[in-house]
Amino acid sequence: MTSVSVIDSVSQAATTPDTPQPYRELGLAEDEYARIREILGRRPTEAELAMYSVMWSEHCSYKSSKVHLKYFGETTTEEMRAKMLAGIGENAGVVDIGDGWAVTFKAESHNHPSYVEPYQGAATGVGGIVRDIMAMGARPLAVLDSLRFGPADAPDTRRVLPGVVAGVGGYGNCLGLPNVGGEVVFDRTYAGNPLVNALCVGAMRAEDLHLAHASGVGNKIILFGASTGLDGIGGVSVLASESFDGDESAAGRKKLPSVQVGDPFTEKVLIECCLELFGRGIVVGIQDLGGAGLSCATSELASAGDGGMHIDLDRVPLRATGMTPAEILSSESQERMCAVVKPSDVDEFLAVCAKWDVQATEIGVVTDGDRLVIDWHGETVVDVPPRTVAHEGPVYQRPVQRPEKQDTLRANGSAALTRPSGAAELEQTLLRMIASPNLASRSWVTQQYDHYVRGNTVLAQPADTGVVRIDEETGRGVAIATDCNGRFCELDPYQGAQLALAESYRNVVVSGAEPVAVTNCLNFGAATDPGVMWQFQQAVRGLADGCVALGIPVTGGNVSFYNQTGDTAILPTPVIGVLGVLDDVRRRIPTGIGAEAGETLLLLGETADELDGSEWAHVVHGHLGGTPPKVDLAREKLLGEILIAGSRDGMISAAHDLSEGGLAQAAVETCLIGETGARIILDPDQDPFVQLFAESAGRVLVAVPRTEEPRFTEMCTARGLPWRKTGVVDAESGSLEIQGVTTLSLEKLRQAWEGTLPRLFD
Amino acid sequence: MRIGVITFPGTLDDVDAARAVRFAGAEAVSLWHADEDLHGVDAVVVPGGFSYGDYLRCGAIARFAPVMTSVAEAARGGMPVLGICNGFQILCEAGLLPGALVRNAKLHFVCRDQWLRVENTSSAWSARYEPNAEILVPLKSGEGGYLADKSTLDELEAEGRVVFRYVGENPNGSARDIAGICSQNGRVVGLMPHPEHAIDPLTGPTDDGLGMFYSALDSLVAV
Amino acid sequence: MARVVVDVMPKPEILDPQGKAVAGALPRLGFTGVTEVRQGKRFELEVDDSVDDATLAKIAESFLANPVIEDWSVRRVEP
Amino acid sequence: MARVVVDVMPKPEILDPQGKAVAGALPRLGFTGVTEVRQGKRFELEVDDSVDDATLAKIAESFLANPVIEDWSVRRVEP
Ligand SMILES: Nc1ncnc2c1ncn2[C@@H]1O[C@H](COP(=O)(O)OP(=O)(O)O)[C@@H](O)[C@H]1O
């Protein structure tokens, strides 16, 4: 490798305009490459080409989604914005939750790496999102993971799922972050393309918000955390093979995997180190190193600041020998952060890092002017206007076309499917449904996650929402849930996105928390497919319009395109996370019944004959078609207000929202989680099958102490929320009775509900 | 009373252990792994987590930390020491307790609420419980299977040094359902489950874990 | 019957947090002079004589190791 | 400089859940004829020539292995 003597410097590039460059292999289009040449007034150096190519990738530049995502900003009103301290465009959105506390949360996808190497892919997905939260100056509080796999009984799912779950747990558990929720969904469209979306929530005092800005000429740039190696340089290795022409070892690099191995211990000490640095007030700006590594961190810090930046790449601690500047700049080695520090604070900064045994190196300085300049072995290898790398990437107006098959899909409703009739068939359907992979207990998964660590988890799986205490004195805390029903989105992406929002919102309000903000992780097929872009556009609009109706803003999110196996795209999967606030977590409403003797069960909301796209149609008939349940966001909001009021006044002893699997599923879960029996009395005027299995939105099953029943139902009536007394808690019976249909012992229900995942994956 | 809580790089449950100490009415003193000084504490808790990432073997690196030299010496002098989860692993690695902890039988990390029976009520950390009391506390570990050779196990049983035993299905393949043991003099106790996460029904399954911390305070007063 | 050893090691360019932790700890324990450590797995298999080398390679490649991040080697040893 | 390999294996009398899991999975993947599997660790160390065999043994015995549950062996190999 010592055979390379020529560094592709800026001056070299200026004098060799015709050197052919492998921009296509790096994923740049002809016109994109031309634009880089135009910006620079010469050909880019290898290092510059590497930087532009990673930063202008779909993942970093949002080039296909930008024009649609704008809609979030356009629809956010001043009122919705009132509590937002930082929004879209920052590393993560930040909201004011009162009492001087600010909360930040964000989700990110790590889909493809998790297919290639399930354990490490999922693990580094968690690691990456946690660093995003730290880059806001927050202490990470908890994580959630939203997962999608191929059919539960497919052999490859047996490879992918256990690895992903172990990876999420392995990393998160070792960081000491409680896992407080998520999803596990199976559908054949995810078979060659699982989804691994990780969400992290963090908290800070509002005045400690650290934005990623490199301001103040003369301030130092410090890289700290792990060394930089050859991990994840993927495509950039073509550059190495170009310049190391004929060199065996370099040619070998072409095969480098774009998979990284995580080191959660290093991240754990990095967290503690960052928090101590924040506490001492010696961080001017901070940025995590995620996808696109140093390219991203340096160009984003410089472009958001008020000056330029000079980096001495020779100072970056390396783990591999013979790395080129392009490789160093695009390495995705994990567990690294970059900070901007005043010269007078550098010694203190380094001392804190030394205390935590965290490697830290001054690699550059904030300069006058507006260029990002990077030197290597005494030559300048990068000299660019940083905004052109970080913020002024290409923007595409991709063709959008509603697919023709959409009409056929919608016309093919579930009405023609054979429904169970009679008590015996209903009972059999219920047992089959609760044991089906999408409805069965998730405890095989969630038992692998520590939800106790740090002692602030007030609700976690199998509750509808995770609730974490932030302030031990006052009891202030947050509730958070993620949801998406991809089948509904396939039938109608606009409405499907709103249904996902509605469900996530409902999951938060059933804990008694007040929703304040929304994040998302939008997983779709290929952006080059006009039908996929239509799904995307519709989902974004549905979500944004839904947020306006609910009065809470989208504060950030993530887009993942190209999730498909061959030509088959995944179900459109806009995972929606809703964050809520509890002024005192002691008033949280649990999910299981039985906390008080003799509770009454009430069903809030209305049930319609809505079974298109339902779990029942999927499990029993393998059917998907028709129109999804209707959404009424005003009703969802009212439902939320009533649950919050009920929680404040201590009128509700348990609440569980209805979603996939309908009332039957919710009733079984609330009994099993509460380890208490109940009797359900169906409405004689409505089809029992519809009542048990329809998936109408806007419904919650609540348990109220008998003494509170009149007061609570009067409140519902007065505010126009339909409710129906639908049963009683029966602590003595040890069974769930659905009057006129069946009586099933909790033991039998538990076996059916809990047996499935262990049977498939142990 | 002052109870020290050690923090190694990678320790996670130190804040919880400190909170439990405070809930029990004592002062929690944080002890740093690199500092030999025990700052005059009356007892020590070695909390859970993943010290140094636990990549080699749980507790294998932490036991060499300077603070552990002092803890070992103090333990020999009769100071109550409680090792929880990773702390238990560290005490075994350090030779303060016999045996070793290995991967769970099903190879998965397990986080769940676990019933335990208190079988020894004379140790420094269990005297507050009724004999054979059953308590519910979280268990969360990937390498929680307790192992020792047969003669060691027999000796532990014969000397009544099995302090806590799992009730119901064995969660991790531990020999003889052992969840926690103590030293010969009953001053050093190690267990895999987490009493410090069972101090308040708001954030844990019960407050059954507080008894361990009260026990230590009792034993200190009695001395 | 034959005894087979399969060694699985992290690829040289891939981060090895386990080896790193060991290497970092050694000087603290008073052992100097160890400049690098990599940690992998060792499997010892008892196999019927019917199992040929190609099958062993397949077991190693497709199951015991993940070739994306790990190298492996198989050898028969004296029992 | 020398390259040293340290193998650490669970003692024969100790239950080895990892090895058992591998042995159990192989037939499901269509591999028959493997009758027993044990899983341990392999360390590769680069050491200065100053490090003698006694020191290596001490590193293995006191640190890389837990003699309560594991056996170890050390050997120098060609680089
Ligand atoms: N991958 C996961 N990680 C953590 N928790 C999960 C995961 N999948 C499901 N859960 C939890 O299991 C419980 C049941 O999940 P689910 O049925 O999807 O809830 P819901 O229908 O209320 O959204 C919830 O508490 C959820 O947070």
Ligand SMILES: [Mg+2]
């Ligand atoms: Mg729910």
